Amino acid sequence: GAVVSQHPSRVICKSGTSVKIECRSLDFQATTMFWYRQFPKQSLMLMATSNEGSKATYEQGVEKDKFLINHASLTLSTLTVTSAHPEDSSFYICSALPRDTQYFGPGTRLTVL
Amino acid sequence: AQTVTQSQPEMSVQEAETVTLSCTYDTSESDYYLFWYKQPPSRQMILVIRQEAYKQQNATENRFSVNFQKAAKSFSLKISDSQLGDAAMYFCAYRSIISNFGNEKLTFGTGTRLTIIP
Numbered sequence: 757g758a759v760v761s762q763h764p765s766r767v768i769c770k771s772g773t774s775v776k777i778e779c780r781s782l783d784f785q786a787t788t789m790f791w792y793r794q795f796p797k798q799s800l801m802l803m804a805t806s807n808e809g810s811k812a813t814y815e816q817g818v819e820k821d822k823f824l825i826n827h828a829s830l831t832l833s834t835l836t837v838t839s840a841h842p843e844d845s846s847f848y849i850c851s852a853l854p855r856d857t858q859y860f861g862p863g864t865r866l867t868v869l
Numbered sequence: 870a871q872t873v874t875q876s877q878p879e880m881s882v883q884e885a886e887t888v889t890l891s892c893t894y895d896t897s898e899s900d901y902y903l904f905w906y907k908q909p910p911s912r913q914m915i916l917v918i919r920q921e922a923y924k925q926q927n928a929t930e931n932r933f934s935v936n937f938q939k940a941a942k943s944f945s946l947k948i949s950d951s952q953l954g955d956a957a958m959y960f961c962a963y964r965s966i967i968s969n970f971g972n973e974k975l976t977f978g979t980g981t982r983l984t985i986i987p
Contacts, residue, residue, distance in 0.1 A: 788973055790974065790975075798979075798980075799960060799977045799978065799979050799980050800914075800960070800977055802974055802975075805974060847912060849912075849914065851914070853973055856902060856919075856964075856966075857902075857904070857916060857919055858964075858975055859916065860906075860913065860914035860915075862911070862912070862913045863912050863913065
């Protein structure tokens with residue numbers, strides 16, 4: 757149990773375009789999901805906490821207008837990187853919280869050309 | 870604010886041997902959760918083991934066990950009979966036991982890269 761999927765696994769886009777990443781809890785309902793960013797050989801950096809039916813809470817330094825989060829249902833949260841630039845290239849990971857433990861999706865590698 | 874420290878950036882162990890990864894943390898809370906996650910080359914974060922601070926008994930999951938020293942704020946991971954598939958980045962993480970919005974996020978350490986020598 758506690759399976760989290762993420763789609764797409766890889767995406768390459770041109771600078772200035774927007775990219776949407778989906779995070780789904782497959783076998784449980786998650787009122788809370790999290791979005792992380794991970795740079796090579798570094799730990800996970802929390803970007804925002806997403807709660808179903810309410811606005812996401814962003815960590816300090818994360819641009820909410822650039823990284824739009826929508827948690828429209830108990831099994832789906834989306835992260836949209838708007839007007840992506842090469843510096844947004846990174847590995848993005850979501851997680852979901854069925855009870856006390858976070859379970860992670862497989863991640864999305866975003867490359868912005 | 871809580872902090873988690875992993876002082877060993879890299880560790881290596883011979884296959885079938887035992888290795889211990891260190892983790893210390895700082896908190897003013899009395900109850901909390903501690904976790905070890907592994908991130909293999911696929912980069913999928915996988916839960917290895919979890920410990921509730923109010924439980925005195927150390928958690929065990931097959932070849933993985935922890936040495937939880939609450940007074941010392943130490944939470945080390947022991948891997949017995951190391952296997953090639955154990956090669957990964959291991960992250961220690963802390964979570965408040967309070968389930969109010971905002972307290973559910975994890976505080977991660979910087980990770981320890983474990984190499985298994987055949």
